[in-house]
Amino acid sequence: MKKSCVSVIQYEKPVESVAKAVDLCNGRDRFKKGAKVFIKPNIVFWTKEVAFPKWGVITTSRVMEDMIILLKDCGIDDITIGEGVVTRKAGDMETPAHAFQTLGYDTLKKRYGIKYVNVMDRPFVETDLGDGIVLNFNRDALESDLVVDLPVLKAHNQTRISLGTKNLKGLIDIHSRKKCHSPDPEKDLHFYVARLADKMPPIFTLIDGIYSLERGPGFDGKMHRRNLLIASSDIFAADKVGTRILGFEPSDIPHLVHAAKNHGRPLDLSDVEIAGLPLDEISSRHEYDFPYQENEDVALPEPLVKQGIKGLFYRKYDTSMCTYCSGVNGVVLSAIRAAWKGEDFDRVEVLTGKMMAPTPGMNKTILLGKCMFMAHRKNPDIKEMIPVKGCPPEPDDIVKAFHQAGIMLDPAMFQYIDQLPGFFMARYKDKPEYDESFFRVE
Secondary structure: OOOEEEEEEEOOOOOHHHHHHHHHOOHHHHOOOOOEEEEEEOOOOOOOOOOOOOOOOOOOHHHHHHHHHHHHHOOOOEEEEEEOOOOOOOOOOHHHHHHHHHOOHHHHHHHHOOEEEEHHHOOEEEEEEEOOEEEEEEHHHHOOOEEEEEOEEEEEOOOEEEOHHHHHHHHEOHHHHHHHOOOOOOOOHHHHHOOOOOOOOOEEEEEEEEEEEEEEOOOOOEEEEEEEEEEEOOHHHHHHHHHHHOOOOHHHOHHHHHHHHHHOOOOOOOOEEEEEOOHHHHOOOOOOOOOEEEOOOOEEEHHHHHHOOOOEEEOOOOOOOOHHHHHHHHHHHHHHHHHOOOOOOOOEEEEOOOOOOOOOOOOEEEEEOHHHHHHHOOOOOOOOEEEEOOOOOOHHHHHHHHHHOOOOOOOHHHHOHHHHHHHHHHHHOOOOOOOHHHHOOO
């Protein structure tokens, strides 16, 4: 069996460490002089309101610049950085532009002659991935000679891990992203994610593990300084190794199970050669899930249960809840905690995503998002329906719905939603290992 090489090294020095990671897995063989290269970072979320919590959430600008320097040294001048940043409002081009500028991409453009694009502002190409799966991919990436995939080393609350393959989801349009969060129990999110790399040009993956993240993908997870780089010309092999470093077996990750089956690959590391650090010495369990209690008496995250909240059944999110609803989900839960005054709520149930079904006997049922409303607008099990029909739901409509249910959310928590990341960033203040300079281009 021919083995794919995956390098695993400590990040020690600018430029040199990325070059070492690439060379250990013979990655320069993919870097052909004169090639057209598309670099896909992982930016995920952004806000202009605060210094955004980046560690383990966003690809470092340090690794980005190091990779560009290496590509230029190999005689590659046609380099485009592209990402589809999630925004709360459709058509928001200012937030992605702010992200690119803040991360130093303007400086990279001037210094090295590269280009950068907001994927959402570029053409998409309808792409048949087989088994009835058709998604719209960014044309710039599809028409490149090589995609350099720069994901972050993170656990993910829906897909368990988010590495090379999952990072490619940022190359599809909004309609396709929503389609991936399918309620079909067979063709679910994991099924879709497993196929994202199948029709791409050759991919070189470098997982940026300078920082890692538990309970990702967002700023409310737990961030760690790891100083790791994982690289390979085989995206599936890189993902398997990254999974092990995050403390899981590849067989624990549904989309890797699908990918292995699709391509006739083993789920263990028998087809992988590790160059560099022994995995047993650097693996560390990264929890992916937020603890929840759900039974006939309660359905809430554990912190809300410990707070004593009763009479509210906020069902746990599933894989059918897309990024655009999940962006407000945490804010709603925080607002509920602040609204609790010690008196039981009136048996209120909150349903999200596309798969949940109402529970008979509830007094009020909040259908959060257009998908839930369309699925259950005529459901006879709902005693009093309180719909929030938007896609994504508007903050004002969410507040009104909860007020109607007797849960007096503070509207201010939604008016200042873009400042929420600052609350989480405060955890890392004055800790020198959480270094802002990794996200600047000097």
